[in-house]
Amino acid sequence: MGIAAMKTLSSAADLERLRNRILSRRDSEKPCVVTSVGTCGVVRGSGAVAKAIPKALSSLKIKHLVDFKTTGCHGFCEIEPVVVIYPERVLYQRVTSADIPEIINETLVNNKIIERLLYVDRLTGKKIVNEQDIPFYNRQTRVILDNNRLVDPHKIEDYLALGGYSALCKALFHMQPEGIIAEIKKSGLRGRGGAGFPTGIKWEACRNAPCSDDIRYVICNADEGDPGAYMDRSLLEGNPHSVIEGMIIGAYAVGAHDGYVYVRLEYPLALKNLGIALGRAREYGFLGQNILGSGFDFDVKISRGGGAFICGESTALMASLEGKVGEPRQKHIHTAVQGLYGRPTNLNNVETWANVPLIINRGADWYSQIGTEGSKGTKIFSLVGKINNTGLVEVPMGIRLREIIYGIGGGIPRGKKFKAIQTGGPSGGCLPESLIDLPVDFDRLTEVGSMMGSGGMIVMDENNCMVDIARYFVNFLTEESCGKCVPCREGLDRMQDILTDITEGRGKEGDIELLEELGDLLKESSLCALGTTASNPVLSTIKYFRAEYEAHIREKRCPAGVCKALITFMVDSEKCTGCGVCLRECPQEAIFGEKKKPHTIDQSKCIRCGLCRDSCKFEAIIVA
């Protein structure tokens, strides 16, 4: 009988037997070629790479000697597609399908390293052979994300081989629901979705909430709406069983038998991989009736979002799950007490759920050693924007921003100057260079006017305009405000008007003060967290970058050269070779000049679309 034909597991002993059988068929010394086919990888062509590998193995007739595995995202998006060869973990970066026959032949057969495909450390200029020696990886603490590189999300066996579902066994057979809740409380785990509410306390409230028919729900919030944050996508795509296992443990602890995962529609691969994983978990008896023979029943449904940012808010999400418009309600009574269909509902974010099996397996004492006084464990951040090493970064709470940006992130590209880091998505704020040694945890970030949010970190350099960024977030929130309460709906609209005026050269004295007043009003009087935090991007940029606002208002100047109405494109006659590319690209026919002589831009025709700057190979188009 093959492993796949194995029947539903009906006891903890069954699971251990299966695990041992899977492990006995695996040889950790056998070479294995791994490539990641998460969204980032696929965009860069890892699909073709993944097809080429088995083909190359077959043509050399070594298919039986070498394993091949596709995984989700490893987190270092910048160097995708990657190919990693085990057991040594030789890493090749930016691989194309054309490189595959050479990789197989040289590295696997002849045991030679291909120099040109190696990762080059930016700081030292040295080539690095092994994945584990790359600073981006080895400066992190990857307790959750690390399994992404070892698991084929379509194969539950990979997850089981790593000890998967053993935390569930421990919870079901060796712990009482109250004990599980006590362990989670003791661990200090706080919600990773943004607000940082203590998870154990929420579970306890849900378990103890009165409910006449004793129906309770658990929900996994995978409506990861913060632009620039994608750790939840990566977990669902790469290691969905870790989230499912966390949910089953949580459901057992609070006494729920029905669960939902609310996934945003913009994540097609996460939806697919989660669907496959749920199917597998059901086949093996981790979901459904009488899970592992424990007598506990639980199953999970997937619900797709509809592209509304507000549905990441718990009450709006639940309204939308009920088939209604996704509007939030006031939370005098928490959703843990009265949530979905008016019943006690425990909602946690993807990353929070993924932390649960870890805490149950390794214990609250181990977990709470990581992190700071008020924020325990690790947090996954997505480090994006103007940063050399774009990717997912898992670090202990309390790490300093400097280590994230320079130590792991490798600094700012093209030698530009760091200007700000935006954390917390549209509800967060922009932090300046003076705060670069800030320890990152829930409380410190809130103190300085930003927040943890779901963990997006967008790095900005000197070429980003902070007023433009504030306007960007206010535009975003104006569009996403559900319109139910007046302060948020009207307040954001007015803030948008004022910011648009400032960026288009119509700003006047008193605008900054008015923005501050509106911002405080939104904080005090909006219905839900979208409104109460909506002014953070504006207030934080005013607080730390006031001079930039003043330059726009008083001098009608955008110091960063971003705001279209306040800038002009000019040709640097020293650098211009007169090649004529910009002249041909210009949609307005605003560029003229003779061949091989510096060109000129007719300012009366120029619409500042940026095509000339984009097409110039000599960086001869300057913005002033």
Next chain:
Amino acid sequence: MMNHYEKVKTIVDKYGGNHDSVISILQDIQSEYHYLPEHALRAVASQLGLPLIQICGVATFFKAFSLKPRGEHTVTVCLGTACHVRGAPAVLGEVKRQLGIEPNNTTDDMLFTLETVNCLGACALGPIMVIDGRYHGQMGPGKAKKILKK
């Protein structure tokens, strides 16, 4: 041939006629018709036993739904923060100029619909443009123009 009512019924039945599946049902209808036709909304309301206004409310609340017929090809420009700081507005500007339409509109020949999205979560590759589900990374206005010309 299946009539419209039956087509909708097949989709509704797939979800067991549950109220918690309204969004999923509408999504499946939209992938069938490329938009949400009025008759389909009426059919969903009557088959689920929900007021039409609730279905219309959901259909107009969520960005993913369109009540207008859409073009053969969908061009989506990501306006997430990471894409924004790397120049997505210039990309969108160029796409608008090339297609001659504003976001959420369709060209007169029904060939292209232009949409924007708030983040695709592939921030390392920003700015991103998606054409019919195929991702194109590290866009600039010039590169976007070339891809659209094709």
